[in-house]
Amino acid sequence: MAIDLNFTDRFLHRHLGPSDEEIRQMLDALGLPSLDALVQEAVPEPVRTRRPLDLPPARTEHELLDDLRRIAAKNQVWRSFIGLGYHDTVTPPVIRRHVLENPSWYTQYTPYQAEISQGRLEALLNFQTMVIDLTGFEIANASLLDEGTAAAEAMMMFHRSARGRERNVFFVSEACHPQTIAVVQTRAEPLGIEVVVGDHRAFTFTERVFGALVQYPATDGAIYDYEDFCAAAHAAGAYVVVAADPMSLVLLKPPAAFGADAAVGSTQRFGVPLGYGGPHAAYFATHEAFKRQVPGRIIGVSVDADGNPALRMALQTREQHIRRERATSNICTAQVLLAVMAGMYAVYHGPDGLRRIATRLHNLTRVLARGLEHLGHTIRHDHFFDTLRVDLAPGLTAGRLRERAAARRINLRYYDDGSVGIALNETTRAEDLDDLFAVFAGDRDFDFTAAELAGRMESGYDGPLARTTPYLTHPVFNRYHSETEMMRYLHHLAGRDLSLTTSMIPLGSCTMKLNAVAELAPVSWEAFSRIHPFVPPEQAEGYRLIVEQLATWLGEITGFPGVSLQPNSGASGEYAGLLVIRAYHASRGEGHRNVCLIPSSAHGTNPASAVMAGMEVVVVQCDDHGNIDLDDLRAKAERHADRLAALMITYPSTHGVFETGMRDICRIIHEHGGQVYMDGANMNAQVGLCRPAEFGADVCHLNLHKTFAIPHGGGGPGVGPICCAEHLKPFLPGHPLAETGGERAIGPVAAAPYGSASILVISWAYIALLGAEGLTRASQVAILNANYMAHRLRGAYDILYTGRNGRVAHEFILDLRHLRQRTPLTEVDVAKRLMDYGFHAPTMSWPVVGTMMVEPTESESKEELDRFCDAMIAIREEIRAVETGAADPEQNVLKNAPHTAALVAADTWTLPYGREQAAFPAPWTRTHKFWPSVRRVNDAYGDRNLVCACPPMEAYATVG
Template structure:
């Protein structure tokens, strides 16, 4: 046979093939961009850009890149270590059936999970309609006036309810918040954690007895209670209102299908988890929390609200109402730091209601309640004592042999709730079967009990009795809007989902170059494990020996993150970046208290900081002192030193983002950290820009004591249209004892007395496999390459855009980090064109706008990420160059300053077919500004939306059907 030169097997295996798939530019494209920048290679670019003092000289201690098949096979073996029992633990988490049409077409669909928060509503109408459906559903079920577009989880929603009560109650001198003893323990813990720094007194007990003993600003009950009771609170609510306080109910969303709404009883705030509306338990999340209140409190509602407005043609259009949130308005006076919501999961819950409709939900709720009642009646017939006299889906029973029954149930594959050594709890759900009921009777009563399920069912039906007070039977209708009554066949539902998806721009269309948000590739291999049942069907409070796969996954991910950041420990509980800020500051606060330095409460924050920074500091009872930035956007070191020394006796910490919020590596960062440490403070590093540090520098080595890691940015968890997110914090050893623990499932490491900051012990655990897979696929060398390419792409973008627009800030050698800011303000002076006009015009080119007016008003902050090819970068640059030419035509007087393509952008199909078109430019110039758009065009479905109209005419539920045609 002829001889030939063959590559060795190690080369042919291509273990690191994924790295090249994650990174957008090919080798030849990289060389072309490097040549454009005038450097020979990536090493030279990094040396020119990143201060030598912070560079990591050794490779990070991570395994080499592995193939997709190898990584997924390993993770499948890890997942198999989780034991999936029938879960009857309850406590706010129940098993559910995810409709397959929603599973495949929403949860597993990048058209839904890669979209950004709908700040640019003209290209977000699909998502906005889905969220409006969710809000409408919540309004119907809670009986209140106003619902937001979801929060992080039920427990953090409980904390938000408390702070809203404090702000809005007329009992201004009161400082006590009453919490009923029948509230879920994780809710109580998060409330207590939130209240302590704010100085609120939280009293837990029987609120009907405690109310007369305290002056209160708010009262919270669970409806139904954690042990199953369903109580009529109408009389109590009147008493609370007599004391000029507000009444809150943590409600089970499925029970509200049958029960009188808390709003009808008089409640002021109703919140809860939407998890059981078709979202897997996932060992704790992500799950959307719902939050509803009265219209009078709309200006203080935490998070986002989707509202109805009109576009320039007068057509109905949706947008985020009052989208400048509290932390950006009130900053250090804010009582909420909410940034990420759980929009993807809220959409799933809303679609669950759309698919099933009111009758379908009534059938599901009725079946759950009937099975619970059959179980209860059977137990009562055999002399078992029920602790709760009323119920929807949960029973608590008194048994002398409770431990034995609990263990027998475990052996039989059923998880019950162990309340104490004499009481067990059991919660039925959508997945509970007749066999489950018979099995429970056998376990509790022994074989041969003689109970007949069908006979008991017939007796219940004949009696007509309900398992809860007759006064609480829901009489008001729910979900009467056509959207909940039109899509019950899978064909219609599939088309509806696709119709909405087609209205939005996501990463499936084009790059989303958002500064500070890192919208990089969310690879399919990373996403696949999320919907494995081994990860999805586990209750967060399942016995720890049933979650050994999760434990291994979390332990390994913590080790990966420690190797990347240099920290000694990681706390996984925070389920958003803002939650990470809050959790990290609480750890610093507790650390100072442990040393007798409770008086240390000054938090230094640069003026360029994101709004969540001062808001998080306020929630941690810290007083914000602002530090100036110089003309280049860097922290003014002299001002920092002066203020650190001025407040050295009270200095708690510095909050700083690195690279800076202005997109540059500050040369003085180590000096900045040392100044703070020399004056007794700690350094909190905001991890928003960690994508410019991975494998090149380390927050802990730079001088940070704690930092949150946005897994939904740097580590590939997708944005989901506004969430999910994860913001675990890395901490140095001296802070490790002071991070969050959990009252139900204790975590090794932190002080067991520490309270929780989120509902579940490990936050939104079911999305952690995404980041684990990303790191395993990339390996240490791949992660460094990703950071290098993020820096290369940003600098190429800055250089090419700099030929048309001023680049506001640069660092050493005129380089930027992973993002750049272009300044539109000078052009506004000469043409009247604003950054908003540029943002809307980009839609005509098929692009979502960059971050607008942050951190500097009148600018656009652009982050291309490492995942975009040079060809895609060039398409964006082409669009911006064309826009600059159009601005030039306005400046030169060739185009009317108010009647031009920028001011009228975006252009829609309605413009294309408008017979009355009378603008001084052609339809083709408006809708097809570059030739390539004639081959592939993303059409905004509405014209520019009137923000002022939307805020002045706040309407936050589905549009009445008769108005659709107007």
């Protein structure tokens, strides 16, 4: 054998859970000779691709990181004073290391299983409390995607709440950030809402106006008093939402205090890196009267079975996946990891620390203003927080100023009228002000420094609307200010959550695979983390290379020539895809096409997104085998042929099988004038095996936080790019501040041009590490792992749906509906009992009530698959004990699950089974035990007594 000088440690073997020998053992159990044979049985021949992926060769982790360093070097980290809602910030190292870079935080799933999510729920409650305190409202949610979409959500909430159907006008102040205005306009158009943009000082409310949006401080830094504006709105029966910078609210009067009905904004500057635009956590706060209308998730305080305080996601029936076509929003992914960071920033600094930061920011800005005035320039607004709009002195043009700023690697904001904007940030130093003075001096000499000016000025904010009310008074914001205490607090919370660091999270449709360190490490590099989204393109060449290559690779994987990376969640991708279809129909004079066919098994976001896109949802039934009923599809396509816009379909189906009639389904829709939208949530079973474009889809979204290794982060961040056919490519989303999208682009669906740009690096790295063969192998092993588990669990449980040859795709549904028929038990009891075995439950009661959907992914080893199967089989025996009467129907290990350490270690034990059976039901629980920190949470109590801010500390005194 010749000497091979290449690196031998291939990433594929690190990413795949099963070894080659384990793969052979699982294939033997299935009676198959190879992975190719499994694919032939599981994946219908008509949808299998005819050519392999054409991608660059796989790289080792060492090679990848070297390549990324070279790419990162193409980015230029200038000092950006652009503002527009994005600011450089200091991420406290303790938060960067122990949250952003800690898999115990970034590999968590959405906290639907509250008993094993108490740590992240507490962190999110901190975030909500911070928002409530700063804005002055009674309730806040646990984050939205960005400021622009949060403002649009407020508009829609007001529209639903408006009195009188004739109210259809939403006013937006021209002093709002331009990207926010554009996103609001995009969201309003399909719903028939008329957006009026103008000067809030001259606007008159009429009976047609249902709401208004203003910026505080304004996009150019001005501080306006909106009290009279809010009063005028209320007198006319309208509502007002204020887009407010949370850092400014440390010094300024909170929006609720001057009459606003809601506040939205970005918490990015609370320690979350710029990252070329995202991901960042937006906030949404309002009055309690709107609590059932608030979009997104609300974390609430409840009690557990012992009456101890316990946290949970409150009012879950508001969530879009439950309400479907009646949904008030299509919010699916929040920005949990970033909300945790922002909340912990407030915890770490506390009220005094935030005031010092905000006061220093304002002091710097005042010093800058004084110096610019000395140089002959005019500050347009008398009152400001950290942003100035400067009218230049005669003799200095904006063009010349730009050249002088570039010579010092400084970015400023340049207005069309020749004025210049300067937004300072937490990283700004006195030396930066001196450099700005040099830039603005033009050819003049000047004889002062920032330090000298500051020495002659008084500290603090003394303008109008100064804040007089306290904030962050809860002990959690006044305790953890040393790094030692903060480190221990973060570690304590992480220990109350089950993440991938503990065990597999086998959630169907959620693809909780490995998020490799090599993929995530570059996100923290300065060359990626400190780039403002609106820098000149030449300063972001590294990012643009990542964007272009990732788009090309995703196009190759899906078969589509058009790709937009702007949507910053899966649901946002659905929405963007439908808007593209809508625009295509309108361009052909068929704007009346507004019927969207959606199978009854679809993700709940599908009908919600369709309604938001202005479409009428018509449900298509499924047959007894879980497949789309072709006769019903054909009949409804014919019935609505004149208005048919699209079919939304998930492939493989949400029932866990590859439907054989996919080509026929697409043909039926096309024959009746519609387009086929494929939900790419299950793409993990297709990469390298199928291409949606080849079997007839017109557009699909991809969940990069599922198939392409971006971590779930406790329920966010996510990225949902769309890929589309040539005829739809011209309509891909554009942006008012960047050249992106098609030549006939729809408006932006996210505030930043490339959405959550910083985490695109993760998916780029995932594809680069695996290459064509590795990606294909990953899909094959994902299908193998699911079929092996289904094989092992048959007999103990019924597998609800299978495809050809009795095979499933990359996930399968366990039928537990018999529990309700034969016992007092339900699938919920099984989910809670799994916690005692150290596992997160599979997806419950979706898409079929009374079932569990299991997806192991390719990253789990055979040992872990067997451990989960052993747990489920053992639980089946515990169920059988109830069925036969050997166990009490109410006082049994399932009904009382989960069992906490406090319960098991109590002096008294009155339950009719032993402590060992309760807490140590399997051998592995004796060597490594994950303890739920609370007993079963009382959901109804939490909804009846909604509390979404931190309770008094004494409330936690009884919690172990």
